[in-house]
Amino acid sequence: MNLISSIINSLLAGGIYALIALAFTLGVNICSLINFVNGELFVICIYIINLCVNLRIPFIFSVIITMIICAISNMALEFYFYRPILKRNKFHSLIVSIGLAFLIQNVFVFIFGDDPQNLSDAVIGTLMFGSIEIEYSLFICFIVTLALMFAVYLLLKCTKLGKMIRAVSENSDSTALMGINNDKIILIVFGICSILLTAAASLFYMSISVTDPYVGTMIGLRSLAAAIIGGLGIISGSIPESVIGAIAGGFIVGLIETLTRTYISTQMSDIAIFLILAVYLTVNCKKYK
Numbered sequence: 001m002n003l004i005s006s007i008i009n010s011l012l013a014g015g016i017y018a019l020i021a022l023a024f025t026l027g028v029n030i031c032s033l034i035n036f037v038n039g040e041l042f043v044i045c046i047y048i049i050n051l052c053v054n055l056r057i058p059f060i061f062s063v064i065i066t067m068i069i070c071a072i073s074n075m076a077l078e079f080y081f082y083r084p085i086l087k088r089n090k091f092h093s094l095i096v097s098i099g100l101a102f103l104i105q106n107v108f109v110f111i112f113g114d115d116p117q118n119l120s121d122a123v124i125g126t127l128m129f130g131s132i133e134i135e136y137s138l139f140i141c142f143i144v145t146l147a148l149m150f151a152v153y154l155l156l157k158c159t160k161l162g163k164m165i166r167a168v169s170e171n172s173d174s175t176a177l178m179g180i181n182n183d184k185i186i187l188i189v190f191g192i193c194s195i196l197l198t199a200a201a202s203l204f205y206m207s208i209s210v211t212d213p214y215v216g217t218m219i220g221l222r223s224l225a226a227a228i229i230g231g232l233g234i235i236s237g238s239i240p241e242s243v244i245g246a247i248a249g250g251f252i253v254g255l256i257e258t259l260t261r262t263y264i265s266t267q268m269s270d271i272a273i274f275l276i277l278a279v280y281l282t283v284n285c286k287k288y289k
Contacts, residue, residue: 006262007255013138014254015145016207018247019200020223022152023193025232025246029169029239030189032090036101037077038197039220044108045070045201046211050119063202071194078190083183101220109213116212119205137207148199149247152192157240165189166239218270225277226253 020038027035045066052062081100085093156162167175168185176182204211204219230249231242253273260269 006259008134010255010258010262013141013258014226014251015138015141016200016203016219016250017223017226017253018145018250019148019196019203020220021227021230021246021250021253022149022243023196024224024227025230025242026189026193026239028227028232029242030165031082031086031186033082033086033093034097034224035193036097036220037074037104038193038223039216040101040104040108041070041074041194041197041216042201042204042219043211043213043216044073044104045198046119046205047112047117049202049205050117059202063198066201067195067198070198071191074190074194074197075187078187083186101217105213105217112213114213116210118210119208137203141203141207144199144203145247145250148196149243152196153240153243155192156243161188162240169239222253222257222270222273223250225273226250228277229253229280
């Protein structure tokens with residue numbers, strides 16, 4: 001595979017990070033919460049999809065079932081854990097988020113074990129555009145990511161629900177006085193995040209042949225790095241602009257990871273991502289409040 005093919009495939013590989021980064025971005029914008037549970041829900045979605053497929057349920061229905069389970073779980077976490085704390089102390093909600101992530105991970109390992117899990121539906125094959133070779137699974141990942149980004153952008157920019165989400169994000173006190181149910185809007189956003197996490201899990205399922213219960217931790221942290229590199233916390237404007245930033249950050253992280261693994265070392269990929277993140281935060285530290 002030549003250099004151009006490597007660069008294109010590395011950009012396409014960032015689709016999974018982009019979708020999870022978008023989930024982080026929506027959470028931060030709507031209620032100032034970095035939801036570390038996203039990484040663990042991502043893993044659970046992978047396992048549920050694999051279980052459904054092994055039960056001979058068609059893949060598309062497996063994804064729909066997983067999406068419903070993920071949405072119910074994520075919205076329940078918001079209702080029972082985050083909502084009471086967010087109204088009192090947002091810093092404490094960050095601590096709860098980290099604690100819940102480790103709790104879910106350890107309960108999951110206790111129930112299902114920590115052995116690697118074989119995935120049965122990896123998409124194999126390549127597309128050729130002249131001398132450029134593109135992995136088929138990564139091409140699908142790229143198309144799905146762009147489609148979801150476009151859908152979320154239009155939802156936030158052009159619909160009544162999107163206008164309410166943007167209003168709650170900008171000033172929740174004013175929206176409450178206007179009669180908007182802030183708690184309901186936040187709950188809906190958590191449901192949207194669940195759709196993004198399920199989509200990311202389904203793309204991972206199609207691209208990778210094996211996984212384990214701990215994969216969500218690093219993917220979650222890389223996706224958070226992607227959200228920050230994409231401008232989380234410093235983009236001027238409304239939520240729709242941060243959607244584009246999150247997706248761009250995901251593709252950038254995919255590029256960094258793949259090129260580092262290909263031309264330097266597999267063990268250096270995370271170091272490269274978080275080193276660039278540290279430099280980015282240092283350069284832009286004055287822009288963060």
